[in-house]
Amino acid sequence: xxxxxxxxxxxxxxxxxxxxxxxxxxxxxxxxxxxxxxxxxxxxxxxxxxxxxxxxxxxxxxxxxxxxxxxxxxxxxxxxxxxxxxxxxxxxxxxxxxxxxxxxxxxxxxxxxxxxxxxxxxxxxxxxxxxxxxxxxxxxxxxxxxxxxxxxxxxxxxxxxxxxxxxxxxxxxxxxxxxxxxxxxxxxxxxxxxxxxxxxxx
Amino acid sequence: xxxxxxxxxxxxxxxxxxxxxxxxxxxxxxxxxxxxxxxxxxxxxxxxxxxxxxxxxxxxxxxxxxxxxxxxxxxxxxxxxxxxxxxxxxxxxxxxxxxxxxxxxxxxxxxxxxxxxxxxxxxxxxxxxxxxxxxxxxxxxxxxxxxxxxxxxxxxxxxxxxxxxxxxxxxxxxxxxxxxxxxxxxxxxxxxxxxxxxxxxxxxxxxxxxxxxxxxxxxxxxxxxxxxxxxxxxxxxxxxxxxxxxxxxxxxxxxxxxxxxxxxxxxxxxxxxxxxxxxxxxxxxxxxxxxxxxxxxxxxxxxxxxxxxxxxxxxxxxxxxxxxxxxxxxxxxxxxxxxxxxxxxxxxxxxxxxxxxxxxxxxxxxxxxxxxxxxxxxxxxxxxxxxxxxxxxxxxxxxxxxxxxxxxxxxxxxxxxxxxxxxxxxxxxxxxxxxxxxxxxxxxxxxxxxxxxxxxxxxxxxxxxxxxxxxxx
Numbered sequence: 001x002x003x004x005x006x007x008x009x010x011x012x013x014x015x016x017x018x019x020x021x022x023x024x025x026x027x028x029x030x031x032x033x034x035x036x037x038x039x040x041x042x043x044x045x046x047x048x049x050x051x052x053x054x055x056x057x058x059x060x061x062x063x064x065x066x067x068x069x070x071x072x073x074x075x076x077x078x079x080x081x082x083x084x085x086x087x088x089x090x091x092x093x094x095x096x097x098x099x100x101x102x103x104x105x106x107x108x109x110x111x112x113x114x115x116x117x118x119x120x121x122x123x124x125x126x127x128x129x130x131x132x133x134x135x136x137x138x139x140x141x142x143x144x145x146x147x148x149x150x151x152x153x154x155x156x157x158x159x160x161x162x163x164x165x166x167x168x169x170x171x172x173x174x175x176x177x178x179x180x181x182x183x184x185x186x187x188x189x190x191x192x193x194x195x196x197x198x199x200x201x202x
Numbered sequence: 203x204x205x206x207x208x209x210x211x212x213x214x215x216x217x218x219x220x221x222x223x224x225x226x227x228x229x230x231x232x233x234x235x236x237x238x239x240x241x242x243x244x245x246x247x248x249x250x251x252x253x254x255x256x257x258x259x260x261x262x263x264x265x266x267x268x269x270x271x272x273x274x275x276x277x278x279x280x281x282x283x284x285x286x287x288x289x290x291x292x293x294x295x296x297x298x299x300x301x302x303x304x305x306x307x308x309x310x311x312x313x314x315x316x317x318x319x320x321x322x323x324x325x326x327x328x329x330x331x332x333x334x335x336x337x338x339x340x341x342x343x344x345x346x347x348x349x350x351x352x353x354x355x356x357x358x359x360x361x362x363x364x365x366x367x368x369x370x371x372x373x374x375x376x377x378x379x380x381x382x383x384x385x386x387x388x389x390x391x392x393x394x395x396x397x398x399x400x401x402x403x404x405x406x407x408x409x410x411x412x413x414x415x416x417x418x419x420x421x422x423x424x425x426x427x428x429x430x431x432x433x434x435x436x437x438x439x440x441x442x443x444x445x446x447x448x449x450x451x452x453x454x455x456x457x458x459x460x461x462x463x464x465x466x467x468x469x470x471x472x473x474x475x476x477x478x479x480x481x482x483x484x485x486x487x488x489x490x491x492x493x494x495x496x497x498x499x500x501x502x503x504x505x506x507x508x509x510x511x512x513x514x515x516x517x518x519x520x521x522x523x524x525x526x527x528x529x530x531x532x533x534x535x536x537x538x539x540x541x542x543x544x545x546x547x548x549x550x551x552x553x554x555x556x557x558x559x560x561x562x563x564x565x566x567x568x569x570x571x572x573x574x575x576x577x578x579x580x581x582x583x584x585x586x587x588x589x590x591x592x593x594x595x596x597x598x599x600x601x602x603x604x605x606x607x608x609x610x611x612x613x614x615x616x617x618x619x620x621x622x623x624x625x626x627x628x629x630x631x632x633x634x635x636x637x638x639x640x641x642x643x644x645x646x647x648x649x650x651x652x653x654x655x656x657x658x659x660x661x662x663x664x665x666x667x668x669x670x671x672x673x674x675x
Contacts (some may be wrong), residue, residue, distance in 0.1 A: 023521050024396055028635045032642075033616045037267060037281035039241035039288045051642040063447055078519055081397035084430070084497075085635060086614075087332040088239065089348035110400055110432050111332060111346055118350035128517065130607050149560075169228045169364045173223035181362040182250065182354050185227050188219055195229045200465045201322060202231065202257070 009177035013102040013148040017157075018064050018073035019135035020049075025078065026085035027112065031094045033086075035130045044090055045097030065098070069142035077106035077135050079128070083112025092116045103150050104155060104164065106131050117170050120179050122150050124164040134162070151175045204368035206475035208324075208437055209403050211468070212343040216326045218360055221625070225362040231325035231342075233260045233310045233355050235298070237267055238616070239330030243352035244292045254296040256359040261320055266616045270579050270606035273303055280672040282617065283589055285522040293672045296356075297523025306504035309582020309608040312424065312550040316416070317584055323438035323466040333550050333632065335426040337433030339419035340442055343403075345433040351437035366401055366432070367478035372408035375485040376461065382560075383418035384552060384630070384650035386410065386483075388491035388501045390422075391429040391443035394481065396499040399431030402479070405471060408437050410485035414668065416445040417554040424551045425632050428498035437470045441468060492537045492663055493634050493648040495525030500634075504653070504665045507534050525527045528636060529645050537663045540647065542628045545658030546639070547603075547651055548579030549613040557630070557651040558589050562597045563666040563671040564655035570602035571661030577604040579611040597675055603658070615640025 001131050035047040053063045061068045072137065082105045083091060102122045113123045121126045126134075137144065137157055147156040148164075150171055164173075173179040185192075196202045204210055213603075220225040226617035233256075239449040240262075247254070247621050254260065267282040277283040301307040301314055308314070312333050315321040323341035328334060330352045337344035347361065355361055373386055391398075404426050411419065419436045426434030443463065446452055452459040458565070489503040500522065502508055509531035511522035531540070547553065547561055558578065570576045578598050580586035586608050587597050595605045612619040620640025621627055627639055634646035647663060652671075656664040 021519055022524075025501075026497075026635045028631075028633070028638050030616075031264075032637055033614045034640070036238055037279075037285060037616065039285060040245065041242055055282070081400070083640070084396055085332065085427075085633060087330060087346035087348055089242075089330075089332075089350060092348075107397060107400065109430065111348060111427075115348035115350065118348060149535070165297050167364075169224045173225070176223065177225045180350075181221065181223070181225075181227075182252075182357050184221060185218075185354060185358045185360050185362065187357075188227060188250070188360075191218045192227075192358065194228060195216065196359075199215060199229070199231065201325060201462055 007177045007180045008120065010122060010174040010179065011151050013075065013122060014145060015020055015074035015101065016072055016143055017075040017077050017138040017146045018070040019077045019138050020064060021079060021135060023080040024084055025082050027083055027088050027091040028085055030083065030091040030200065031088065036088060037092050041093040041097070044094035048094040048098045074099050074101040075146045075148065076100045077102050077131060077138060078103060079131060080106040082108050084109040087111045089115045092119055092121060096121060104131065104134065104148065116177050117173060120174065122148060122166065122170065124148060124155065124166050126162060126164045130162050204476055206472035207368050207405060207477065208341055208435060208469050208471045209343060209368050209405070209466055210323055212326065213365060215324065217567070218581050221362055225364050227360050228363055230328050230359050230361055231259065231356050232320055234315055234329035234536055235260060235262045235352065236311050236325065236331065237264050237289040239286045240292065240352055241285065242349045242513065245357055246353040247356055252357045254298065254356050257297040259359060260298045262289060262298050263311050264289060264302060266610045266614065268609040269617050270609045270611050270619055273607055275659055284288055294377055303583065307597060309584065310550045310553070310610055313554060313581035313585065316340065316420065317449065317582060319446060319449025322446065322462070324469040328361060332427045333424050334577045335432065335434050335464050336420050336425065336550055338422040338423040338433055339416060341438035341466065343433060343435065346427065356359065366403050368405055369402040369404045369479040369481060370407055370477045372412040372480065372482045373406070373485050374408045375410060376413065376481060377410050377485045377488060381488050382650040382652070383414050383421040385488055385491045387422045387425040388648065389483065389488055391425065391499045392491065392501040394429055396428060396497050397430045399429040402431050404431045404434035406434060411436055412439065415556060416441060417556045420554070421551050425498065428632055433587065436595050437465050445592060490650060490653055490666060493652065494529060494531050494537055495522060496528055496634055496636050497521065497525070498632065498634060498648060500525055501538060504538050504663065505535060505536055509533060538665055540663040541626060542657045542662055543625040544576055544627040544628060545574055545654050546577035546612045546627055546629040546631065546656050547577065548611050550581065551632045552577060552651045553581035553585065555585050555588050558594050559675065561651040561655040561674045562594045563668065564652050564669055565601045565659065566597050566672045566675050568601055568659045570658050573661050574656040574658050579606045579619070580608050582608045591625035594675060605611065612639050614638060628654045628663065630654045
């Protein structure tokens with residue numbers, strides 16, 4: 001791992017997977033609004049997908065995140081338009097705190113993907129069939145290792161290596177360790193001032 | 203790539219530099235903050251020993267958790283009180299102006315920005331809320347951001363972004379009677395899909411858009427994100443300028459109005475602008491649209507049959523099946539006649555004064571159905587006062603509506619206004635996700651505000667075109 005200052009490069013993520021199937025899974029499902037009445041992100045992990053995981057009496061329902069075999073998973077494999085809806089960073093924060101380091105999916109909602117990038121979590125994509133095969137493989141190999149090579153844009157599991165897509169900006173930011181942009185942008189103070197000065201309304 | 207559009211021009215005006223990761227660093231003209239997504243960002247700032255760079259370009263309000271009944275402090279809900287107190291402290295320490303309830307200017311962040319004249323054409327506007335796209339109605343470039351990005355904006359007044367494609371959506375012709383802005387955007391999302399706008403910014407154009415008032419344009423831009431587009435905008439025109447001239451900011455600074463107008467005109471999309479995609483819609487074809495499912499794209503004309511899942515695209519079928527089971531609707535039926543338990547007139551989509559006026563004309567002289575609990579939650583304290591002064595509040599109260607204080611309320615169920623059990627709600631809000639309105643078994647039917655009024659009266663989804671309305675309230 002290299003990277004600028006204290007920001008680690010995320011060129012590689014390895015670990016076991018958890019399949020979360022379904023299109024249009026919105027951030028209200030990932031973290032229901034009632035758990036957002038907090039002023040820190042600490043402790044959000046236990047509420048991830050809460051209403052999918054627990055019934056009214058807090059009994060566990062059928063959900064991959066409740067299954068013993070997926071408890072150590074750190075790669076979430078999802079389908080189309082994952083993370084749509086609200087801009088709440090609480091969603092990726094909750095999943096990160098549950099243990100997720102990276103996502104592989106058919107597609108991601110834009111704000112969700114941006115929030116993930118700001119946390120150093122890759123959101124890599126592949127087509128429906130490829131994703132479905134990977135999800136099935138995880139079901140059969142819950143402990144099986146999945147390797148995401150962010151720079152090479154490949155995912156390897158078992159004997160299979162698949163090509164995935166990583167958005168250019170995301171790839172560069174992760175691989176070069178410049179996904180946390182605060183300090184980088186702050187260093188352009190003079191250019192910021194010049195831009196502001198040229199705007200008629202500022 | 204697009205060329206000569208408002209998006210291109212506003213982007214260029216605000217571009218500071220290109221960052222090593224390939225993203226552009228953009229200057230932010232207005233940063234709106236609220237109590238849910240900002241406290242963690244202030245915390246991160248503190249950890250890094252940084253200060254708020256431009257408190258003068260930052261504005262706060264409280265909306266998501268604010269009670270809409272008893273607003274005396276401390277709030278009855280400890281968590282809500284803690285969030286409010288935290289925002290008060292953060293705003294005070296940084297010197298950020300805060301439209302809190304004591305100012306009379308509090309309200310939903312996407313209602314108060316425009317009404318105070320903070321929202322202006324050609325500005326870049328961000329807020330930790332996906333419905334920030336609303337401000338695009340004024341020809342601003344406005345989008346929702348996450349909390350880490352809020353930290354960036356607080357620290358630098360800039361944001362790292364990648365430029366997107368521009369899709370022009372032309373709504374040509376005139377809307378029929380009883381068809382509103384809300385129906386237009388629900389139709390757009392239904393046609394293009396909830397993920398159809400990913401990677402795009404939407405430019406709304408055409409006669410039907412130009413004919414809308416600013417509030418209607420806000421309703422449309424508001425729900426760009428439901429169609430997957432992070433931002434949507436309408437080119438500013440005389441309607442925009444007239445609206446702006448009446449706002450506080452330009453009433454207090456009339457000379458700035460004249461000074462800024464040439465800039466506003468200069469950022470309009472050129473006649474020969476190039477777009478990455480163009481979609482056209484015939485306004486005359488539209489009827490009031492309601493949702494039958496659990497995503498905003500699952501909509502249908504109120505008199506049309508609910509589609510069978512197997513008739514939808516392959517990747518939509520499973521979601522549709524689950525949605526129909528949750529909503530308890532059958533393919534082939536219409537949504538007209540669907541029983542309603544709750545009517546919610548509110549949210550950043552449809553709780554502005556003209557929305558309430560139109561709904562009141564349906565409600566006047568009638569009574570809320572005995573099986574329905576109905577509430578009006580004005581978008582801001584100003585909307586609330588104006589509606590009370592012109593008698594709208596009385597119309598709603600006399601009909602049996604609960605008239606409440608301003609906030610996000612039942613749109614997302616973060617305060618006490620929530621669905622219970624499997625209640626079905628006729629809602630003027632923007633999301634019908636499972637659990638969105640506070641109960642995981644709750645059923646949300648999205649529709650325009652007049653349709654909500656009609657549903658409240660009849661206890662079922664009603665084609666508002668069949669309801670006689672009074673002409674004066």
